[in-house]
Amino acid sequence: xxxxxxxxxxxxxxxxxxxxxxxxxxxxxxxxxxxxxxxxxxxxxxxxxxxxxxxxxxxxxxxxxxxxxxxxxxxxxxxxxxxxxxxxxxxxxxxxxxxxxxxxxxxxxxxxxxxxxxxxxxxxxxxxxxx
Amino acid sequence: xxxxxxxxxxxxxxxxxxxxxxxxxxxxxxxxxxxxxxxxxxxxxxxxxxxxxxxxxxxxxxxxxxxxxxxxxxxxxxxxxxxxxxxxxxxxxxxxxxxxxxxxxxxxxxxxxxxxxxxxxxxxxxxxxxx
DNA sequence: CTGGGTGCAAACTCTTTGCATTCGG
DNA sequence: CCGAATGCAAAGAGTTTGCACCCAG
Numbered sequence: 001x002x003x004x005x006x007x008x009x010x011x012x013x014x015x016x017x018x019x020x021x022x023x024x025x026x027x028x029x030x031x032x033x034x035x036x037x038x039x040x041x042x043x044x045x046x047x048x049x050x051x052x053x054x055x056x057x058x059x060x061x062x063x064x065x066x067x068x069x070x071x072x073x074x075x076x077x078x079x080x081x082x083x084x085x086x087x088x089x090x091x092x093x094x095x096x097x098x099x100x101x102x103x104x105x106x107x108x109x110x111x112x113x114x115x116x117x118x119x120x121x122x123x124x125x126x127x128x129x130x131x
Numbered sequence: 132x133x134x135x136x137x138x139x140x141x142x143x144x145x146x147x148x149x150x151x152x153x154x155x156x157x158x159x160x161x162x163x164x165x166x167x168x169x170x171x172x173x174x175x176x177x178x179x180x181x182x183x184x185x186x187x188x189x190x191x192x193x194x195x196x197x198x199x200x201x202x203x204x205x206x207x208x209x210x211x212x213x214x215x216x217x218x219x220x221x222x223x224x225x226x227x228x229x230x231x232x233x234x235x236x237x238x239x240x241x242x243x244x245x246x247x248x249x250x251x252x253x254x255x256x257x258x259x260x261x262x
Numbered sequence: 263c264t265g266g267g268t269g270c271a272a273a274c275t276c277t278t279t280g281c282a283t284t285c286g287g
Numbered sequence: 288c289c290g291a292a293t294g295c296a297a298a299g300a301g302t303t304t305g306c307a308c309c310c311a312g
Contacts, residue, residue: 108250119239
């Protein structure tokens, strides 16, 4: 059954698009909750999950904490700053062949993969040097 | 200061080595706790973390749940069965160039990366067909 | 001796769930 | 209408933390 078009779903989608960088579900909730205090945390979590399932958003699971969401739904990679937790896109071409190579050496039926970088963002690099 | 050589640390290390496939911290705890009921969950979590920091174990963060640990410390990839949650090694060569390429296109200082596959393990494939 | 390690329980974070109510199609 | 979506609060999983005690170096 197709997803129903509710006010909350539309709000959450818009909020996700308007938020700069890969907010966590909690951040989306906090941001929406300021303008619409009646929305519940459960709805934000459920709806973000549904958006991800419906291909209208991307769920980015970062190593060290909460799930982040991305309104850009084409395949791309992410860097995660290990100092401040920030997440950014890595604009490099997608390596399709890794999935094929993994299929060849593994007896799993490979359905997807995650390539995610850890690093230190420019701001945190400067903060380090300043010390 | 170097890590201290305690009975618990040694036990946890041995247990990790003896356990077949990438147990979670909870599983290591459960397994040790059977033989040594006085050991505490906190110690297992703390010690596994310390082992990982000291390079004596590998922390494998799986998309959908708990942290897994691996006593094989050389760089290699993992597959995660989305049906049963099992984790296995993927014996394919490590692609060193992705890290370099990401460094070139990103202004982050890349310190590492995670490549992890999702798929369906042989047992779950059979279970599906049997339906 | 002494400070890092341990055990216990309680706290904490992120996320999911049960259930009555609401509302989109 | 009717069942999917919501709101609320409470539970849940996984992990961390505070603190008193203990023991390896």
